[in-house]
Amino acid sequence: MTAILFDGIVQGLQLSLLAVGITLIYGLGGVLNLAHGQFAVVGGVAAALLLQLGINPVLASLGGIASAGALGFAVDRTLLLPAYRYRGEERLLLGLILTLGFSFVIDGLLNWKFPEFSLTFQLRVPLVELGGISMRTASLAASLIALAVFAALFAFLKLTLLGKSIRSIIENEVGAELCGIDPSRTRTLIVCLAAMMAGVAGVTQGLFSSLGAEMGPEFTILGLLVAVVGGVRSINGTLAAGILLGIVNAFASHYVGAYVAYIILLSFAMATILVRPAGLLARFT
Amino acid sequence: MKKYADIGALTLVLALVPAAAGGSPYYLRLATLALVYMAWTVAFNLIFGHTKQLFLCLNALAGTAGYVAVVMAKQLDWSPWLTVPIGVAAAAGLGALFSYVSVLRGLGVIFVGIVTLAFSLIFHNLVLGLRQLTNGETGLVTRGLGFPLLEQPLPSYYIFLAALLAALLVYHWLMSSKSGMAFRALSDDELTAELSGIDVTRYKVLAAAVASAILGLTGALFAFYNGIVSPSVFSFVGIDIPVLIALLLGGMRTRLGPIVGAVAFALIEELVRPWGQLNVLVYGVLLIVLFTTFREGMVPVLKQAFQAFPALARRLRPPPAFGSKPDN
Amino acid sequence: MLVRVEALYAGYGATPVLRDVSLEAQPGEAIAVIGPNGAGKTTLLKAIVGMLRPTSGTVRYEDRYLTALRAYQVARLGLVYVPAERELFPTMTVLENLELGAYRNVRAAALQLGYIFGLFPRLKERSRQLAGTLSGGEQQMLAIGRALMGGPKVLLLDEPSTGLAPKAVAELYRNLSQLKSAGLTIIVTEQQVRLALSLTDRAYVLEQGSVRLSGRSSDLLGDPSIKKAYLGVA
Numbered sequence: 001m002t003a004i005l006f007d008g009i010v011q012g013l014q015l016s017l018l019a020v021g022i023t024l025i026y027g028l029g030g031v032l033n034l035a036h037g038q039f040a041v042v043g044g045v046a047a048a049l050l051l052q053l054g055i056n057p058v059l060a061s062l063g064g065i066a067s068a069g070a071l072g073f074a075v076d077r078t079l080l081l082p083a084y085r086y087r088g089e090e091r092l093l094l095g096l097i098l099t100l101g102f103s104f105v106i107d108g109l110l111n112w113k114f115p116e117f118s119l120t121f122q123l124r125v126p127l128v129e130l131g132g133i134s135m136r137t138a139s140l141a142a143s144l145i146a147l148a149v150f151a152a153l154f155a156f157l158k159l160t161l162l163g164k165s166i167r168s169i170i171e172n173e174v175g176a177e178l179c180g181i182d183p184s185r186t187r188t189l190i191v192c193l194a195a196m197m198a199g200v201a202g203v204t205q206g207l208f209s210s211l212g213a214e215m216g217p218e219f220t221i222l223g224l225l226v227a228v229v230g231g232v233r234s235i236n237g238t239l240a241a242g243i244l245l246g247i248v249n250a251f252a253s254h255y256v257g258a259y260v261a262y263i264i265l266l267s268f269a270m271a272t273i274l275v276r277p278a279g280l281l282a283r284f285t
Numbered sequence: 286m287k288k289y290a291d292i293g294a295l296t297l298v299l300a301l302v303p304a305a306a307g308g309s310p311y312y313l314r315l316a317t318l319a320l321v322y323m324a325w326t327v328a329f330n331l332i333f334g335h336t337k338q339l340f341l342c343l344n345a346l347a348g349t350a351g352y353v354a355v356v357m358a359k360q361l362d363w364s365p366w367l368t369v370p371i372g373v374a375a376a377a378g379l380g381a382l383f384s385y386v387s388v389l390r391g392l393g394v395i396f397v398g399i400v401t402l403a404f405s406l407i408f409h410n411l412v413l414g415l416r417q418l419t420n421g422e423t424g425l426v427t428r429g430l431g432f433p434l435l436e437q438p439l440p441s442y443y444i445f446l447a448a449l450l451a452a453l454l455v456y457h458w459l460m461s462s463k464s465g466m467a468f469r470a471l472s473d474d475e476l477t478a479e480l481s482g483i484d485v486t487r488y489k490v491l492a493a494a495v496a497s498a499i500l501g502l503t504g505a506l507f508a509f510y511n512g513i514v515s516p517s518v519f520s521f522v523g524i525d526i527p528v529l530i531a532l533l534l535g536g537m538r539t540r541l542g543p544i545v546g547a548v549a550f551a552l553i554e555e556l557v558r559p560w561g562q563l564n565v566l567v568y569g570v571l572l573i574v575l576f577t578t579f580r581e582g583m584v585p586v587l588k589q590a591f592q593a594f595p596a597l598a599r600r601l602r603p604p605p606a607f608g609s610k611p612d613n
Numbered sequence: 614m615l616v617r618v619e620a621l622y623a624g625y626g627a628t629p630v631l632r633d634v635s636l637e638a639q640p641g642e643a644i645a646v647i648g649p650n651g652a653g654k655t656t657l658l659k660a661i662v663g664m665l666r667p668t669s670g671t672v673r674y675e676d677r678y679l680t681a682l683r684a685y686q687v688a689r690l691g692l693v694y695v696p697a698e699r700e701l702f703p704t705m706t707v708l709e710n711l712e713l714g715a716y717r718n719v720r721a722a723a724l725q726l727g728y729i730f731g732l733f734p735r736l737k738e739r740s741r742q743l744a745g746t747l748s749g750g751e752q753q754m755l756a757i758g759r760a761l762m763g764g765p766k767v768l769l770l771d772e773p774s775t776g777l778a779p780k781a782v783a784e785l786y787r788n789l790s791q792l793k794s795a796g797l798t799i800i801v802t803e804q805q806v807r808l809a810l811s812l813t814d815r816a817y818v819l820e821q822g823s824v825r826l827s828g829r830s831s832d833l834l835g836d837p838s839i840k841k842a843y844l845g846v847a
Contacts, residue, residue, distance in 0.1 A: 097573075164709055165713060225403075259411075
């Protein structure tokens with residue numbers, strides 16, 4: 001029972017990493033990034049390529065994460081430019097279609113160049129004992145990494161001026177501009193950060209499971225579901241939603257099967273949109 | 286009578302295609318598939334082009350009708366003449382339901398997209414999960430269920446042509462009636478339309494129901510024609526994306542745009558076939574390029590070329606552009 | 614002069630609002646823009662600070678043209694706008710709101726904070742409170758305080774007295790006078806005409822998008838047409 005719970009939390013944290021990125025890009029950039037999962041995959045692929053070159057795993061992972069960030073930068077500065085020329089719903093729609101198209105482009109490229117790709121990290125100590133429960137070191141490590149990233153993110157947003165400016169733009173872009181804050185520069189930064197967090201998710205996927213080149217769309221969907229349930233404008237809500245849905249998914253998969261579990265998650269998302277669009281777990285609208 | 290001239294001409298041209306295909310079963314099947322996608326694109330034009338409802342569940346709507354019709358025929362031994370209408374009703378009901386709830390809850394385009402995308406995935410997983418009924422990934426054979434005409438290539442082509450004709454006529458009747466004016470007002474500015482007394486809910490739901498019925502009818506027929514129905518027959522990448530591209534290619538909110546677009550897409554598909562897996566990449570590039578440049582589609586561009594033929598040009602005239610002026 | 618608007622035409626989409634509006638403000642002056650609802654007062658302010666692109670005409674600040682700049686660039690140059698909606702950050706604290714106001718000039722932030730708390734002691738009391746939980750008057754103070762945090766040279770306020778109790782309005786204008794004597798240039802739009810005219814040096818009367826009248830505020834107070842149209846009952 002606790003094993004399932006723990007598994008759910010680990011998976012959930014991973015989904016949160018993806019979902020927070022989607023939330024940030026939506027809140028700041030006004031774009032629903034349907035290619036977000038691809039940042040994770042590209043990060044993992046880059047890390048694997050670096051590993052093949054003989055670079056040590058930690059550096060290779062960092063390299064992968066940096067690559068994801070670079071891709072994010074490129075996407076914000078090129079692909080999304082047409083979307084940024086508009087506001088509100090039109091930007092959303094244009095951004096959605098552009099990122100959808102981009103997701104297909106990456107998917108096609110990756111599956112063509114790396115058809116049998118799989119990234120897995122092997123740890124020297126496979127199992128570890130904690131408080132009487134033995135768990136896979138990989139899962140523990142993945143969770144700790146995710147938690148560390150979140151802690152860093154919260155500290156950044158809460159304590160630094162740059163972080164506060166990001167929150168201010170999400171909250172009220174007009175007000176932020178009146179304070180002299182340049183939304184588009186900040187937005188590029190956020191897209192990079194979001195992409196890097198996705199990169200972390202991709203690399204840690206290789207840690208406690210394995211990452212395949214075709215997982216992009218799946219990551220995007222799961223991240224999107226979590227972001228929706230947590231509230232596409234709420235970062236706290238997204239973190240909570242990820243853990244919640246991760247646990248729900250773990251238990252549902254175990255007791256009723258993978259398909260029904262997926263349907264439950266999807267229903268959560270649909271219910272949220274129809275009943276409480278600001279997010280089931282969001283504190284503020 | 287003049288109003289039907291273009292539809293009539295089109296039907297005539299399409300009716301002659303099998304002769305041009307020279308009896309090659311491969312090309313006949315391609316042409317039949319093109320007809321199916323044309324009908325689906327006409328439907329999407331109604332939902333997305335005219336009433337701005339971003340339904341990303343076309344595959345689920347068509348697939349629901351398909352699976353309902355086939356499973357009922359298999360399990361209950363009912364004739365397709367009965368099960369297909371039931372399937373269509375199911376699809377139309379679902380489409381209307383999603384539309385109604387979305388308007389009721391005041392969902393923006395994006396959230397409608399997410400909800401319908403979720404539905405599309407639920408459909409996929411339901412089909413896989415209800416393995417006793419649907420045979421999961423492997424699918425069901427749809428031969429010998431009481432629809433012999435759809436098991437022969439040439440009659441099938443004409444059945445789908447009839448379905449497409451029906452779709453075009455329904456579209457024409459809708460657009461030339463009060464509903465058409467409502468749609469035009471809606472797609473321009475929903476708030477203003479509502480304030481001028483147009484029952485936005487009613488027209489959006491109407492558009493969704495009619496479009497879903499078209500999707501369902503064609504989908505159910507396709508299930509029988511295809512010989513096999515499985516999740517991959519009604520997949521998101523296989524249906525929603527091509528239809529979206531086709532509509533963008535042909536021109537949103539135009540009469541024959543969906544036809545032109547579907548043909549153009551079919552040609553592109555053929556060109557890209559030898560590249561195998563990379564076709565997905567082409568879809569992506571098309572989406573990006575089309576949505577940033579030819580927002581109104583190819584038909585308006587062709588319209589300029591046809592300026593010398595005023596009558597034809599009038600037929601192809603697109604209404605006001607989607608999207609307002611960029612600011613700054 | 615510090616701010617000069619010349620022959621400005623502006624509007625929203627196809628609807629023109631401002632027609633051939635010209636205005637100027639000297640350093641340390643307080644200018645009022647008065648007129649009925651819908652006259653274009655807000656549109657004028659928005660056009661000056663870059664929230665709206667004018668269809669023709671120019672806005673000059675010192676020796677620069679502002680007409681092509683974005684709102685955040687204008688703010689960084691020292692022209693800060695306090696809109697009628699205030700546009701605060703409701704889930705952030707008073708302190709955080711103020712900090713963000715100093716975004717363009719972080720070095721001066723600490724000093725400015727002391728000054729602003731001196732000006733609005735109520736804000737100091739509530740510094741850790743969330744901006745969304747403040748009263749209308751306090752939010753107005755916060756909006757102005759935030760605008761002042763960057764050490765602006767020109768302050769533009771859109772109907773700052775709206776929704777405020779008379780006592781709060783009096784306090785607000787007292788503070789504005791103080792700021793004026795400290796060298797700040799103020800452009801304020803108001804519906805409360807008597808108030809606006811008694812506290813400013815010069816005024817422009819905007820009606821249906823054009824400047825109908827302008828001059829020294831004290832002169833306008835005594836003008837018979839103004840008295841009839843705006844001061845009759847007030």
